[in-house]
């Protein structure tokens with residue numbers, strides 16, 4: 001009987017790792033601190049995913065179901081790992097609920113934390129109820145209630161989506177690009193226009209990073225087919241005149257002030273390092289990189305390595321990441337971890 005592989009975090013990356021291991025007959029133990037599996041797309045109630053257009057509850061929910069029904073995956077939710085003793089091939093993890101789990105290798109798939117828009121007070125979140133985040137709009141759509149102004153439930157006639165909230169912002173210590181929010185915002189803008197064809201939707205941006213093939217499918221399509229208006233701007237503040245929200249800033253293409261009233265303002269929030277990362281680094285004896293994500297040990301030879309032998313990392317735990325890349329990294333980490341336990345299987 002081979003030694004189990006410990007997987008911490010049951011989002012897209014961890015679910016992919018558990019499934020990949022089960023497919024080759026390798027048992028794993030999957031731990032998640034949340035009460036249910038699925039990671040951010042399930043826990044935060046995302047709507048239709050980029051780029052597949054599938055509902056998160058179906059696409060990621062299907063991954064959850066597949067893992068929960070697999071006898072080779074032992075799932076423990078509502079707990080976390082407090083320490084990892086031993087060395088590669090022969091670890092023992094201690095869980096917060098007192099259980100001890102032997103493991104040949106460990107894969108950290110602990111993901112990210114959504115940026116808290118209260119850290120950007122000049123853009124109105126926390127002051128005005130109709131300033132919301134992309135996750136709140138995702139929830140409005142996925143719950144079937146539709147996009148509404150939280151203050152009084154009315155259908156917005158004008159919506160502004162502000163990009164790079166909590167990303168690419170040195171003033172608040174967040175230099176990184178969160179990679180997916182330009183594309184997610186273009187997608188949400190189109191979903192708003194589909195539901196509310198009379199609504200005008202504006203996207204305020206510094207740069208547009210609909211990377212790779214997403215340029216055609218999201219950036220150009222959102223403008224040409226859905227008439228989304230893009231404004232390259234530096235935003236100064238979001239205020240209110242009593243009935244409308246007012247977005248004030250400078251149009252950086254024409255170098256003129258621009259002040260436009262809106263019913264709903266949406267912060268396209270970024271992906272912070274997981275708030276648990278210091279505790280995770282201490283429990284697993286792994287290093288963090290300079291922004292606070294889990295550090296990768298090796299960029300090319302063995303992409304899933306951390307600074308500790310036998311402990312691997314996948315997905316947004318190591319930096320802002322998309323779902324499909326998190327899944328691919330989960331598979332890659334599973335195969336590297338498998339190689340770690342294989343000699344033990346051969347000699348057993």
Ligand SMILES: Cc1cc2nc3c(=O)[nH]c(=O)nc-3n(C[C@H](O)[C@H](O)[C@H](O)COP(=O)(O)OP(=O)(O)OC[C@H]3O[C@@H](n4cnc5c(N)ncnc54)[C@H](O)[C@@H]3O)c2cc1C
Pocket residue numbers: 008009010011012013014031032033034037038039040041046048049050051079080081109110111112113114134135138180184269270271274276280314315316317321322323324326
């Ligand atoms: C608003 C928004 C919309 C997005 N929409 C899309 C999209 O449409 N398409 C796309 O490709 N990407 C999208 N993303 C990015 C997507 O959320 C990530 O790519 C994806 O969630 C990363 O998966 P993961 O498994 O690495 O991490 P996560 O999804 O963050 O999962 C991590 C898991 O680990 C658990 N965990 C955390 N800490 C611990 C701990 N200490 N102990 C035990 N368990 C722990 C968590 O409970 C969670 O279940 C979006 C991001 C945002 C902010």
Ligand code: SF4
Pocket residue numbers: 163164165167168176177178179180181182183207208209268270
């Ligand atoms: S993906 Fe776009 S919105 Fe997100 S941080 Fe990068 S540039 Fe800003």
